[in-house]
Amino acid sequence: MRIAICEDSKLQYQVLENQVLKWANEREEAIDIEGFESGEEFLFKWPEDCDFDLVLLDINMRGMSGVQLAKEIRKQDKDILIIFITAEVEHALEGYNVSALNYLLKPVKEEALFKCLDISSEKIKENSSNAKYLVFSKGREQIKVDINKIIFISAFDHYVDIHYDNEIITIKSKIGDMEKVLEFREEFVRCHRSYIVNINNIVTLTKKSAILKNKIELPVSKSKFEAVSEKFKLI
Numbered sequence: 001m002r003i004a005i006c007e008d009s010k011l012q013y014q015v016l017e018n019q020v021l022k023w024a025n026e027r028e029e030a031i032d033i034e035g036f037e038s039g040e041e042f043l044f045k046w047p048e049d050c051d052f053d054l055v056l057l058d059i060n061m062r063g064m065s066g067v068q069l070a071k072e073i074r075k076q077d078k079d080i081l082i083i084f085i086t087a088e089v090e091h092a093l094e095g096y097n098v099s100a101l102n103y104l105l106k107p108v109k110e111e112a113l114f115k116c117l118d119i120s121s122e123k124i125k126e127n128s129s130n131a132k133y134l135v136f137s138k139g140r141e142q143i144k145v146d147i148n149k150i151i152f153i154s155a156f157d158h159y160v161d162i163h164y165d166n167e168i169i170t171i172k173s174k175i176g177d178m179e180k181v182l183e184f185r186e187e188f189v190r191c192h193r194s195y196i197v198n199i200n201n202i203v204t205l206t207k208k209s210a211i212l213k214n215k216i217e218l219p220v221s222k223s224k225f226e227a228v229s230e231k232f233k234l235i
Contacts, residue, residue, distance in 0.1 A: 001029060001124055002051060002177070006036045006069065007058045007085065012106070013037075016056060016085070019110055023117045030180060039064030043072060047137030051173075052080060053124050054117075059086040070098040076142070079127065081120050125184060134181065136171045143169060147185060152218060153178050153196040191228050192219045199231045 003020060007013040013035055024031045034052075036042040040063055046052070055073065059066035070082050084103040101123075102116050134145045151163045155175035162169040179196055182188040191197050191210055195218050204211040207225050210218045220228055 001121060001180075002032045002034075002053045004034050004036060004042065004046075004052045004055045006039065006042055006055060006061065006066065008037050008061045009058075010037075012058070012085075016108060016113075019108065019113050020056075020117065022110070023114050026114075027118070027121070029121060032177075038062065039066070039069035039072070042069060046073075047076060047142075051137055054081040054083065054120050056083050056085060059084050060088075067098065070100065074098050081123060083116050083120070136169070136173075138169075138171055143171070145169060147182075150188075150198055151201050151212065151214065152198060152216075155194045186231070189224075189228050189231050191224050192221045195219065197228075199228070199235055202228075202232055202235075205229065205232050 005013055005016055005020070007016060017033060017035065020031070020033060023029070036045075038061055042055075043064075055070075057066040057070060061069075066084060066086075070084075073080060073082065078099075082098060082100045084100050085106060085108060086103055087106040101120060104112055104116065132147060134147055136143045136145065145162060145164055149165050151165075153163065153175070154161045155178075158172060158174070159170055160173045160175055160178055162171065175190075175194060175196065179188075179190050182196065187199050188196055189199055197210060197212070197218055201212045201214075202210045203213055205220070205228065207222070208220055210220050210228065212218065
């Protein structure tokens with residue numbers, strides 16, 4: 001789960017980050033956290049350089065308020081989860097206008113935060129398992145990819161190539177992040193540190209390689225062979 005924390009108080013940010021890390025450790029959840037000190041900083045980096053599942057958003061930030069930022073987020077992404085953090089309960093009502101998942105009052109109680117994170121995690125997993133498409137940000141564009149048509153994914157530097165039908169879509173991402181996005185789809189498996197393959201496209205599997213329907217041969221690492229083999233037996 002990719003989480004953004006927008007909080008202009010360094011102390012409050014540190015407290016919130018530590019609580020989120022504690023939740024992730026107790027739940028054995030894989031997470032990535034990135035912090036932002038202002039709404040302007042968030043918008044500068046998102047969505048071109050960052051793609052998040054959840055935003056923990058302080059309402060009373062200097063400059064652009066949390067509500068203003070949430071409205072900007074909603075213009076581009078209707079699905080990203082937003083949880084408001086506020087010191088004043090009356091501000092929480094503003095969250096309904098941007099479909100906020102919930103709000104938390106400062107000082108944030110660990111139990112309340114954990115409950116919100118549990119709900120967020122379940123929603124993200126549910127959306128991932130039922131999704132027919134993946135939506136990626138490329139510059140200011142939103143690219144929709146039919147999951148069933150992904151043949152394989154390869155990584156290079158800080159980018160991945162999504163081999164999709166008769167085209168290749170290049171986006172800025174890590175192969176590990178792509179693996180997390182697809183982990184709830186049974187047909188995808190990591191066959192090598194640089195490759196994820198749609199198991200339905202494999203016609204021949206050996207201990208060192210996988211030959212696909214389009215005749216492309218992908219490497220299979222020793223550590224990944226068993227996982228690939230188990231899924232290959234089921235198709």
